[in-house]
Amino acid sequence: MRILLISPRGPLYRHRTGIMKKSLRYAPLTLTTLAALVPAELNAEVTMLDEGIEAIDLDLAADLVAISCITGTALRAYELADQFRRRGIPVVLGGVHPTLLPDEAQLHGDAVVVGYAEESWPELLCDFAAGRLKPRYTQRPGFTLAGLTPPRRELLHPGNYTMFHTVEATRGCVHKCDFCVVPTAWGGPYLRPVQEVVDEIRRLETRRLIFLDLNLISEREYAGELFAALIPLRLTWGGLATIGIASDAELLDLAARSGCRGLLLGFESLCHESLLETRKGMNTRKDYHEVVRQLHDRDIAIMGCFAFGFDHDTRDSFADTVDFVLNAGIDLPRYAILTPFPATPLFQRLKSEGRILTENWDLYDAQHVVFRPEQMTPEELLRGTELAWKRTYSYPSIVRRLLKARTQLAAAIPANLGYRFYANNLSRFYTCREALL
Ligand code: SF4
Structure with missing residues (x-):
């Protein structure tokens, strides 16, 4: 066959x-x-x-x-x-x-x-x-990650990927952000036995890897156990977490000691009401500057993710967010346009309000506007996001952020140049927008 x-x-x-x-x-x-x-x-x-x-x-x-x-x-x-x-x-x-x-x-x-x-x-x-x-x-009820079959990595060509060694310890997420497909599609979290994760990493015979888990710290106890078990492997690793890790000094110390050198964190918005609106209330009580400081103090670089288009966002949200990103020294910022993926609570709400503009799934890539924003036009949301990307990745902004961060520069500099290219070429991919707006 x-x-x-x-x-x-x-x-x-x-x-x-x-x-x-x-x-x-x-x-x-x-x-x-x-x-x-x-x-x-x-x-x-x-x-x-x-x-x-x-x-x-x-x-x-x-x-x-x-x-x-x-x-x-x-x-x-x-x-x-x-x-x-x-x-x-x-x-x-x-x-x-x-x-x-x-x-x-x-x-x-x-x-x-x-x-x-x-x-x-x-x-x-x-x-x-x-x-x-x-x-x-x-999928039947009772799904478990115990005994997971190791992926056949030998079928991939290592030269095609900047990071060939990718691993997963968990799937799903404990949170229920209303724009996210994870709670709707899979729920979770599902946890792999720590020893199985360690055994797989040992078999990879590498010291550098990325965890592709959607939220490595979904279960605090599990995360602590996993990080502690990674320490003897003397790894350098990156992964995804929520900003809650910054308020847990013990867990963050363990992550750093286990070789964590970069984390993707969903800040999403600076606006308290937007965070509540999107059911990301766990971010509301956090001082974002302090989050950045805690990670940088432990030599962990931050890929910080923000979204534009929440109902409480205004035309000022773009500049406010970029100012924060530059002042805080976020190593690698990313901006998405809020996207109501089908079947999520966000999609259902916007659909019931008659605000979904298109169900052309090609445009559901988090860089196109597919719904009518509350406090700006679709064109303003698109242009504001594009300008945020460009301002963040101008050469002076890159220098300013990285001088402030001074974290993992050998990786952060080329990554920033890659995202600068992306920011300056986004407009080439907005060709479908005239049909949309
Ligand atoms: S914390 Fe991240 S992965 Fe979890 S539901 Fe929210 S957006 Fe999705």
Whole structure:
């Protein structure tokens, strides 16, 4: 059996035509995990195609194609699925978007996988081999990460990724931010036994890695146990957390001692009301300057994420946020346009208020405006965000931020130059907006 696994990309990140350079990519785990889950008795030949780094040959021979997509890549996934199906090749669709909207995905796939695929994907493959493929495979209750099959990383080319060694310790998240797909699609958190994580890292024989977990500190006790177990491995690692880590000196010390040198943190907004509105109340009691100080004191660089477009945001929000980012010395800031992903509470609210402007999923990439903001026009939201990117990544701003941060400069300087390129090329990807606004 020949199985083709595909990760499609939206226009922003597609190979050659997208903005992001290859150098900013981490090796994904989805396809390598799916490859590892193929039952050995099927003697399958597995090919993986990541459209972020290579073009997809639609003439490739396959008996079964499986495509994993997010909302921003769903239309591309459907386009690819339709083309393979026209050649008579059955297609399976999975990932977060088909999990959120399985009935829509079903229109383009012979089978849809809803939820995590650890159990359903091997079952689906055995059914396919026996000629009894079902249209829908849904994650069963009681899902656990214990005994996870290690991803088949040998199927990836290390030279295609700036960070080849990626690992996951947890999935899902304990919080319920109203714009986030995680609580709607998967809930969680799901925790891997710490010893299994440590064993996998030892097998990788590396000292540098990235945790792809959506929120490493979802469960405080687990995070402490994990960080303590990492200390003897003498790693340098980065990952994602919430800003709550800055108020927990013991946990932050453990993270630093275990080799944490960079964290992606969702600040989201400077506005108290916006944080409450989006159910990110855990950020409201935090002094953001102090958060930055606590991490920098431990030599941990910050990728700080902010979103624009909350109902309480005004035209001043852009400048206020950039001022904060420059004054605080955030190492690598990122701005998103608030995006109501389908089936999330935010989408449902905006839909009921008649404020969703388009359900063209290509534009659901967090850099286009897909809903009517409360206190500005869609065009102002788009332009304000683009200007925030440009101001943040002007050369004087980069120098000012990094001089203040003085943290992990060997990595922060090239990363800033990469994001400067991104900021200055965003407008090339706003071509669809005239149809939208
Ligand atoms: S903390 Fe992060 S991962 Fe968790 S629900 Fe909020 S946005 Fe999603």
